[in-house]
Amino acid sequence: MKFGGTSMAGSERIRRVANIVRRQQAAGHEVAVVVSAMAGETDRLVGFCREANPLYDPAEYDVVVASGEQVTSGLLALTLQSLGCKARSWLGWQLPIHTDDAHAKARIEGIDSEALLASMAAGEIAVIPGFQGLSDAGRVTTLGRGGSDTSAVAVAAGIGADRCDIYTDVDGVYTTDPRIVAKARKLKYVTYEEMLELASVGSKVLQTRSVSLAMKEGVRVQVLSSFIDDDATPADEIPGTLIVSDEELEGLDMERQLITGIAADKNEAKIILTRVPDRPGAVATIFGPLAQANINVDMIIQNVGRDKGETDVTFTVPSADLLRAQTLLEAQKEAIGYNRIITDGKVAKISVVGVGMKSHAGVAATMFRALADRGINIQAISTSEIKVSVLIDEDETELAVRVLHTAYEMDADEAA
Amino acid sequence: MKFGGTSMAGSERIRRVANIVRRQQAAGHEVAVVVSAMAGETDRLVGFCREANPLYDPAEYDVVVASGEQVTSGLLALTLQSLGCKARSWLGWQLPIHTDDAHAKARIEGIDSEALLASMAAGEIAVIPGFQGLSDAGRVTTLGRGGSDTSAVAVAAGIGADRCDIYTDVDGVYTTDPRIVAKARKLKYVTYEEMLELASVGSKVLQTRSVSLAMKEGVRVQVLSSFIDDDATPADEIPGTLIVSDEELEGLDMERQLITGIAADKNEAKIILTRVPDRPGAVATIFGPLAQANINVDMIIQNVGRDKGETDVTFTVPSADLLRAQTLLEAQKEAIGYNRIITDGKVAKISVVGVGMKSHAGVAATMFRALADRGINIQAISTSEIKVSVLIDEDETELAVRVLHTAYEMDADEAA
Numbered sequence: 117m118k119f120g121g122t123s124m125a126g127s128e129r130i131r132r133v134a135n136i137v138r139r140q141q142a143a144g145h146e147v148a149v150v151v152s153a154m155a156g157e158t159d160r161l162v163g164f165c166r167e168a169n170p171l172y173d174p175a176e177y178d179v180v181v182a183s184g185e186q187v188t189s190g191l192l193a194l195t196l197q198s199l200g201c202k203a204r205s206w207l208g209w210q211l212p213i214h215t216d217d218a219h220a221k222a223r224i225e226g227i228d229s230e231a232l233l234a235s236m237a238a239g240e241i242a243v244i245p246g247f248q249g250l251s252d253a254g255r256v257t258t259l260g261r262g263g264s265d266t267s268a269v270a271v272a273a274g275i276g277a278d279r280c281d282i283y284t285d286v287d288g289v290y291t292t293d294p295r296i297v298a299k300a301r302k303l304k305y306v307t308y309e310e311m312l313e314l315a316s317v318g319s320k321v322l323q324t325r326s327v328s329l330a331m332k333e334g335v336r337v338q339v340l341s342s343f344i345d346d347d348a349t350p351a352d353e354i355p356g357t358l359i360v361s362d363e364e365l366e367g368l369d370m371e372r373q374l375i376t377g378i379a380a381d382k383n384e385a386k387i388i389l390t391r392v393p394d395r396p397g398a399v400a401t402i403f404g405p406l407a408q409a410n411i412n413v414d415m416i417i418q419n420v421g422r423d424k425g426e427t428d429v430t431f432t433v434p435s436a437d438l439l440r441a442q443t444l445l446e447a448q449k450e451a452i453g454y455n456r457i458i459t460d461g462k463v464a465k466i467s468v469v470g471v472g473m474k475s476h477a478g479v480a481a482t483m484f485r486a487l488a489d490r491g492i493n494i495q496a497i498s499t500s501e502i503k504v505s506v507l508i509d510e511d512e513t514e515l516a517v518r519v520l521h522t523a524y525e526m527d528a529d530e531a532a
Numbered sequence: 533m534k535f536g537g538t539s540m541a542g543s544e545r546i547r548r549v550a551n552i553v554r555r556q557q558a559a560g561h562e563v564a565v566v567v568s569a570m571a572g573e574t575d576r577l578v579g580f581c582r583e584a585n586p587l588y589d590p591a592e593y594d595v596v597v598a599s600g601e602q603v604t605s606g607l608l609a610l611t612l613q614s615l616g617c618k619a620r621s622w623l624g625w626q627l628p629i630h631t632d633d634a635h636a637k638a639r640i641e642g643i644d645s646e647a648l649l650a651s652m653a654a655g656e657i658a659v660i661p662g663f664q665g666l667s668d669a670g671r672v673t674t675l676g677r678g679g680s681d682t683s684a685v686a687v688a689a690g691i692g693a694d695r696c697d698i699y700t701d702v703d704g705v706y707t708t709d710p711r712i713v714a715k716a717r718k719l720k721y722v723t724y725e726e727m728l729e730l731a732s733v734g735s736k737v738l739q740t741r742s743v744s745l746a747m748k749e750g751v752r753v754q755v756l757s758s759f760i761d762d763d764a765t766p767a768d769e770i771p772g773t774l775i776v777s778d779e780e781l782e783g784l785d786m787e788r789q790l791i792t793g794i795a796a797d798k799n800e801a802k803i804i805l806t807r808v809p810d811r812p813g814a815v816a817t818i819f820g821p822l823a824q825a826n827i828n829v830d831m832i833i834q835n836v837g838r839d840k841g842e843t844d845v846t847f848t849v850p851s852a853d854l855l856r857a858q859t860l861l862e863a864q865k866e867a868i869g870y871n872r873i874i875t876d877g878k879v880a881k882i883s884v885v886g887v888g889m890k891s892h893a894g895v896a897a898t899m900f901r902a903l904a905d906r907g908i909n910i911q912a913i914s915t916s917e918i919k920v921s922v923l924i925d926e927d928e929t930e931l932a933v934r935v936l937h938t939a940y941e942m943d944a945d946e947a948a
Binding site for chain 2: 127130131161164165167168169170171172173175176177178179180182183184186187189190191192193194195197198204205207209210254255256
């Protein structure tokens, strides 16, 4: 079980969490719990580090910021004890949770679970601070912001857990953002691949890294709310959304819809380079420098050139990197040999996602027709095995999502 | 070097501390620094523990409260780095600082200093969180409130430091409390034994435990202020008070006064049991139960009985334990066989302390005469090799201290 910072913010909420945990133990489960720092605490600690040294040494930064989860793990263990449970905390260096030495953005390499399993078998609830680990050099590491989800999945894999329940402030994964579409439906199941597409294009329920790790390790992850009325649901029921493999999904959900969800991402910006020479290596001169500068390029579309031997190249980068990308490309104008650079920060990427899509050709057609019917102009298209994405004007984001949600017959009352 | 919570309270103060540390390194010293948590932080964390579980498990309490010093050690390392120094933090479990497993009040058993010495020899300033250690079971321990002074002395002993400088909010040890006697003088030197007597009777500059450890390990401790004007004193001068052995003192301070200091303690309460049977074992029936209840008995005076075969017994306990002691003794009335119990919470213990006293019989006489001249009634007397203490009415505390400070010719203008 993993609880985020909002769930751990203060004694009263920690008591709520402890009750949820106790209930799972009472239902016969051996339980390990991964916790985040209290909401706001990590920001406070990062602020101290910045004040101490704007160019901070990430190894010492890790010493400071890892303390937030240390506090909440001790407090949850104490609170569980006050409810009559046996419980103890296991800090990152105590298990240990082995990571590489990339301080402030470390990757988990493995977990020694022997002592943990023995303690759990003896009826002790294990409470583990998320976000932290130990490098081979014996120093504290952290996984980067939001790393506690990844910690939880790694612990679940390490102990061979039946399930990794990630408690958040939403009660599951929805067909789309319920703030945009009131008729959005909560999904009972979603595959790792779908979750990755939904997460990376804007449904920020879980850290992408944690979903990748769950897929690699075959950990069944459930997303659910820590604010549900606990006594209303049997402990063994799945009140949230279960993230599973393709194979497991087939057994669980025979009557699955073609499309699982619709995601919108406003954090993309579009760049067009006009009249790029259509010769081998031209594209490399564009994207090489961007890659070196750690700028992620997402969609890439090469349009047919108006003149022979030339082509327009359109691509997207994160909005935050637009200026940097533009500066870089302008410096490379000679080398690339383009005519003009056109940028647009006000675009949105709308994606329809679903494993069912693999065997259905009509998905893209439905999408294009539905958008065209409402006069929404498609600026670019990109597809993957389980996704079709289009780039549109940012102002039309909500309209497009609603239109598509209806077009794919996902609205809640229609499904009912 | 050790810095307390007031010195570590916030980025600006930590920068001040870093400058003081850098100055010592610039003067050619290899430096290890022990830090407390930011002022108020440990109270905040203890508050969380109490809310989580009033009867808290001290092992988990330690996990929570040790985080405060972890934060400041990382921040000081970062700040030193921002000043161009090489620096790194060494957490209690990293050195490790070995302690017993008496969580929340652990005792240091030893320090592995090999890696620390290698790092310091390479020019790195070592920053070590005070107050924390590691038990043989591999769990976080803490030394009890104020334990950072003890950590500092233990580290100094472990690395064979020339000196352990403890920075506080006072600039040294005074002949008596300067808030009571304006003419109190700062002492240049004081012996471990004197410091113990001065500390345990009310001059709360250093934790008693840290002084005992310094005496046992022969660590030269300097008490000085972290708020002095640093640039005004050469780095090698002793601006505070140096605590040393008797032997070293003799070489340093030939013209030493008979009396080193005067301490007052208002936290004592007096208990008189009247007409206790004067037979073997009677005293044991009084103090056995008190010892079992962890009530410290300080002064004990057995007066001559008015009637044959009976005696009055007077003793003192901490004010905070007076009610508990009274209840215990009333329950034992039959067993002890006393007639009446008389208690007085409004008493003060005044002590004159000095190693010179060993060879001077007149000290006590001077004390009694000076107090009698001002009409201050002495309720009880107790002596040790380097101390004479009297119990008086609490209202006369300040008067008695001033009278004695003058009587022993310690007033600043007289000494000059």
